[in-house]
Amino acid sequence: MMRVLLVEDETGFAGGLKRRFAQEGIEVDMVSDGRQGLDRARSGGYDLVLLDLMLPKMDGIEVCRELRRNSEVPVIMLTARDDDVDKILGLEIGADDYLTKPFNFRELQARIRAVMRRARVRNTPGVNEERIQLGGLILDARRRAVLVDGDPVDVTAREFDLLWLLACHPERVFTREELLDRIWGFDHHGDTRMVNVQVRRLRQKIESDRAEPRFLRTKWGVGYYLIDEECPR
């Protein structure tokens, strides 16, 4: 049974969401301020934390940042503002996904599925350190090899790093800034065109049609992500 923590000060919203989850047979614990939310999330046992961005006492960004110091629990941010996307998804905060209010419950379910699957991939012992398979795409970390439908593809070290990072978090959208920081390092800050160029080269190698990429997708206006072909949609 999945355990969900909802940190939300808007009681009407929290009540509605809790009831909707209950209809799907999922129990949701609710707290209404940031500090309590952080304590409850830390005390553990949750499979997922749904975190509102604007919270009394401690805002969602702060909660998430604190939580990430010692917890890998998947976090989805719920927000009425979508102008902080870069920050929310950024390395510093470490949320796994975000959703803008108002949203369809179905949409939330899809995000939860993706995030949960990602967490499972990450937590399977031994697997994520050496080999990741996402449908037709296989990454082998030891040999730094990439296989597309069984055929080996030559990639550079940096291209492999990029692919590996995306593959470790399938379906998670990475902003260009975050990719730049993680793959190139902070001294390249701001030069996001390098990410574009790298993605374009990588697509030439692993995609049969760059205009309709099968694996390495664009989240328009946000960044890039690697699709998990086995993830239920």
Add this chain to the structure above:
Amino acid sequence: MRFKLGLQLTAVFLLITFLVVGTAGYLFFNTFRRRLIDERSMAQLTQTNIIASGVAPLIGEDQVEARQILRTRSREVGARLVFLDPRGRVALDASAGMAERHLEGERLDHPLVESALAGGQETSVQFLDGVGWTMYSTVPVIRRGEIIGVLFVSEGIDDIVAALVDLSRQLAFYLGASGIIVMLATIGIGQYLTAPLGRLTRAAERLGAGNLAERVDIRRRNEVGRLGEAFNRMAAQLEQVDRSRRRFIGDASHEMRTPLGTAKIVLESLLAQQTHDPETRRALQTIEEGVDRLAGLVNSLLVLTRLEHAKASGSEERWQDIDLRELAHQVSADCRPLADEKALRLEVNAANLVEVHGDEDALYRAVRNLVENAIRYTPRDGRVEVAVGRVGARAFLQVRDTGNGIAPEDLPYIFERFYRPDDARSRQAGGFGLGLAIVSEAVELHGGRIDVSSKPDEGTVMTIELPAADVE
């Protein structure tokens, strides 16, 4: 035709210069001429008097001696000396032998002679053909108080004429030179005055076209400088007003999302219960539709505000190289469910790589709005086609449908905010009339243009034209 301020200035100053310098030059010339001639007259009269008194005792006594003296004196002063008897007949001609015409024995009718016979002394200047400017002077020759004749002197004044010609040449030179100096100076002053005005005009035009960040840099300690400062203050104020308007719409829209989110999730949880009677269920669905519509409106307003903000700031920092083919495929994939609902054929026709440099989110929304619109206004079993291409430095993305088309009278307004054609079909189709406003705003942000051609009941073709980027 409007005349340029600088040109007007130059013309007026030139006119004034020519009037002032010309008049002064003319007056000076005349004064100078009169003075020269007066001096020469005085000198000539004095000399003539001396000669007259020299020859007076010899007249009628020793004619040979008199002629000899006159000849000598004539040679000395370089003039022709003629002695006339009291009846005005020439008695002695000192140029005899060297003049063309020997005048002795002839009558010389001249006003000066009359006046001299009456005791006057006068001079006059005349122009003689073949000789040039000549000065005449006459004095009576008097012996023992009785006028016994007239001494008539005629002398060329070429030296005076030459001096005057020289003077007039100099005056003309100064007039021309000062004209040129004034012209250059006024052209310079004109430039100095009008250059900032031109800058101001262009800045005002750009400001009027919507670029509220426009400022002018006019560092002048005069009225023009103050005008520039006033312009900048006005632009700053406009920008401030525009900024707070955008912020207000943005804040209000964001604030609306929280209660909308609550309404939405509560409605969903209610609708998930199977216990409602049909009437309640229909009512709940109606409310949900309303919430969705409001949410759509809020999203559109936020997108518009963001686009306006991007345009006002002019920042291209977040721009990416965008593959229009990928964009077309992505949008068509995202719109596929909508098309399938109406059994529409949704096709992407993009053979070649076409890239542009731009705001990813803005272009995605623009293309998505176009495709959604096309789907919305195309009847079942119709066709929507997205084509991507490039001609020279321009990239094209075209959305073509076999839909209802747009009435010619609506065509000029479809990109205006909240404009909806006043017919049942479009009201039924929903929307707030912000979709195409977003498209046009996004295209404008990229310095592109949008072209529409539509035939009622045949279909619509919307073409976005953007500057192509050269990548790879």
